[in-house]
Amino acid sequence: MSSLDPLPEFPPVTGDPAPDDSGRYYHEELSLAFRNRGMPLEALRYARTPTGLHYLLIHFDIPVVDAAEWKLDIGGLVDRPITLDLETIKAMPAVTRPVTMECAGNGRARMEPRPVSQPWLNGAIGTAEWTGTPLAPILEEAGIRPEVADLIFTGEDSGMEAGEVQRYQRSLNPEEIKRDEPLLVYAMNGQPLEPQHGYPLRLIVPGWYGMTSVKWLRRIDAVNERFTGHYMDGTYRYRDTVEIAGEPVTHQRVRSLMAPPGIPDFYFRKRMVEAGRHRLVGRAWAGPRAIVTVEVSTDGGSSWAPAQVEPAGAACCWQGWSFDWEAVPGETTLAVRATDDAGNTQPEEPIWNIHGMGNNAVQKVDVIVR
Secondary structure: OOOOOOOOOOOOOOOOOOOOOOOOOOHHHHHHHHHOEOOOHHHHHOOOOOHHHOOEOOOOOOOOOOOOOOOEEEEEOEOOOEEEOHHHHHOOOOEEEEEEEEOOOOOHHHOOOOOOOOOOOOOOEEEEEEEEEEHHHHHHHHOEOOOOOEEEEEEEEEEEEOOEEEEEEEEEOHHHHHHHOOEEEEEEOOEEOOHHHOOOOEEEOOOEOHHHOOOOEEEEEEEOOOOOOHHHHHOOEEOOOOOOOOEEOOEOOOEEEEOOOOEEOOOOOOEEEOOEEEEEEEEEEEOOEOEEEEEEEOOOOOOOEEOEEOOOOOOOOOEEEEEEEEEOOEEEEEEEEEEEOOOOEOOOOOOOOOOOOOOOOOEEEEEEEO
16 A cells, blocks of 8 residues: 655744734734635525535645545555555446535634634535545455544645644544445545545544545554544543543534625625515524524614425435514614524524634624615
8 A cells, every 4th residue: 555755844834823902913914814714605506506605614724636646545554555546436326416515613703702723703604516436335345343443534735833744644434434424435416526625535523513525535544542642632622621521522503694685785794675674594403403493683683583495315414494584774684593403592692612613603694675
């Protein structure tokens, strides 16, 4: 089996990651925001997000990968190490399924104080049709040994974080792989993966936040102890201070978003609509759980009324909702919240943590009615 080139060593990059009292965004945050994109919320009107509108997060650089030379190595504590090329993977039984993917940091910029990182508002979301082959049968063929505790997924991308050069690596344990049915994916919305979305192959783990779906996948290694790499224990954890371990970020929390009605002001993005009846629409999701209710407020959250919710379809895929609103002249704030089949309801305010993860607070949209 081949292996990835060893990582180089460089002195750590240092700086102050804490926001100042001005509330302004740092140059570094703006640089991240221009490299990464959110889905415009008007695209919630599409049941399947066009590839060019799907949210995008790239930690380091987009690797340039020659698919003709690329191989996926599966090794570690396995009875039969495997090396697969792309054509071999494409010849395996194929599955196409819609999966709603959301960045764990979606909504980070709405937390106070703001955790300094990619400054997402609400747009780090999208639902695409992903085509690939199930991972579990491949691991069975490799012969995962009984003592395996974790499977480590390593991408081609690397860069400096936490004072040292990192590869982007995440892990899943055998039970999580069995339960959540990950796919090795080579197509998005019926076309080969684009470079920024992980070409030629990526992992898709339905129902989890997007950090688990490793792009530019290069290796899978079976190990006999829990993997503690930076993107498992150093970040992607719910914790209030760096001194505590906190809980890992896993499945998506219940959330709903509204496609903003009317037209926007260019700079402030406040919405403007004519008086009269309007149909408000949006999407709601909760990872592997189904949405049972969506409620809409037309008075800033003082009162709530039920929306019409589309029946649950494919697992781990958002559900559409609609609500008829009789708009009267004046200014108001629209809001939407969802509840899943486990009884979880979106909170009114963000639940703060140092990494800005899992913000599923109620969305509010300011509107001027004329």
